[in-house]
Amino acid sequence: MLQVKNLTFGYKKTKVLKSIDFTVETGENLAVIGESGSGKSTLLKLIYGEHDLKQGQIFWKDEEILGPEYNLVVGYDFMKYVSQEFDLMPVTTVAENISKFLSRFYPEESQRRTKELIEVVELEEFANTKVKFLSGGQKQRVAIARALAKQPEILLLDEPFSHIDNFQKQGLRRNVFNYLKNNKITCIVATHDRNDVLGFADQIMVLNDTKIIAKDQPQNLYKNPQLPLIASFFGEFNVIEPYGIVYAHQLQIVEKSNLKAIVNRAYFNGNVWLIEAFYNSEKIFIQHHTELDKDSEIYFSVVS
Ligand code: ADP
Ligand code: MG
Numbered sequence: 001m002l003q004v005k006n007l008t009f010g011y012k013k014t015k016v017l018k019s020i021d022f023t024v025e026t027g028e029n030l031a032v033i034g035e036s037g038s039g040k041s042t043l044l045k046l047i048y049g050e051h052d053l054k055q056g057q058i059f060w061k062d063e064e065i066l067g068p069e070y071n072l073v074v075g076y077d078f079m080k081y082v083s084q085e086f087d088l089m090p091v092t093t094v095a096e097n098i099s100k101f102l103s104r105f106y107p108e109e110s111q112r113r114t115k116e117l118i119e120v121v122e123l124e125e126f127a128n129t130k131v132k133f134l135s136g137g138q139k140q141r142v143a144i145a146r147a148l149a150k151q152p153e154i155l156l157l158d159e160p161f162s163h164i165d166n167f168q169k170q171g172l173r174r175n176v177f178n179y180l181k182n183n184k185i186t187c188i189v190a191t192h193d194r195n196d197v198l199g200f201a202d203q204i205m206v207l208n209d210t211k212i213i214a215k216d217q218p219q220n221l222y223k224n225p226q227l228p229l230i231a232s233f234f235g236e237f238n239v240i241e242p243y244g245i246v247y248a249h250q251l252q253i254v255e256k257s258n259l260k261a262i263v264n265r266a267y268f269n270g271n272v273w274l275i276e277a278f279y280n281s282e283k284i285f286i287q288h289h290t291e292l293d294k295d296s297e298i299y300f301s302v303v304s
Helices: 040-048 094-099 107-120 136-148 166-182 218-223 228-234
Strands: 002-009 017-024 029-033 055-060 079-082 154-158 186-190 203-208 211-216 237-240 244-247 251-254 260-268 273-279 282-288 297-302
Touching: 002 040, 017 040, 017 203, 017 211, 029 040, 029 166, 040 079, 040 154, 040 186, 079 136, 094 107, 094 136, 107 136, 107 166, 136 154, 136 166, 203 218, 203 228, 211 218, 211 228, 218 228, 228 237, 228 244, 237 282, 251 282, 260 282, 273 297
Parallel strands: 029 186, 029 203, 079 154, 154 186
Antiparallel strands: 002 017, 002 055, 203 211, 237 244, 251 297, 260 273, 260 297, 273 282
């Protein structure tokens, strides 16, 4: 289990994180979300031991994570960290970047393992390509495979799929997160992409204004987002009294109701249209199965 106890940290005088307390069970996937600048990367770096703590403690099992003041070399064997600035060896191949971290004394095992990890990140075609010839997204995938090479107990991922295009993202997410689950690797992933979270995270932790403002299972947070900030992570939403926060798909256009709105625009959104309308001169968003004309009058109801 990872334990973060009463952690307070700032690079300078201003604190980035204040009195942060949480635990992550072994094998669990925790997603850390929050706006840009909310301290997600800082938290991962602290867990990795990149900075000395003046207040608070971090433990993995019984071992306290200590910063550079106590450790000549930052980091621990049981933990790997894929940062937003993945640093790879540019003039060596994808396979070599991964196998470098494996034992030279068991070449067959090392080769088998390298192949397995290349498959997880779907880079078979590029196994023998030098890293400097790869795209940003491909490099990001090498960084993930390399972090997994030595089978860490805990993996810290910072916006792990941010450079990877949509054509490959979803498959890759499934590969990587399933690999972690199957191998009982504890994972903390900092992200602003709901697709990194829904379907994969056991818990979501929301950082805002130096604090943890929510920590719960994805289903619970999604169904009951206590704050607009949380709802905005999951999708288009409205605040409509007396109902509170309601997602665009919770508004349904009906023949007649006492909630009337005027259509302003319709956005094509794949299998649905997102209707932008004015309700009491407030902009609202409604999911609907067809396009609607500007200025048409509609009635809607709220479904839970
Ligand atoms: P996030 O990953 O959520 O976008 P960060 O942890 O990167 O947030 O940043 C949190 C805050 O700390 C920001 O205000 C950022 O400007 C500041 N910060 C991050 N890294 C440093 C640093 N090395 N030195 C000084 N301030 C930093
Ligand atoms: Mg960050």
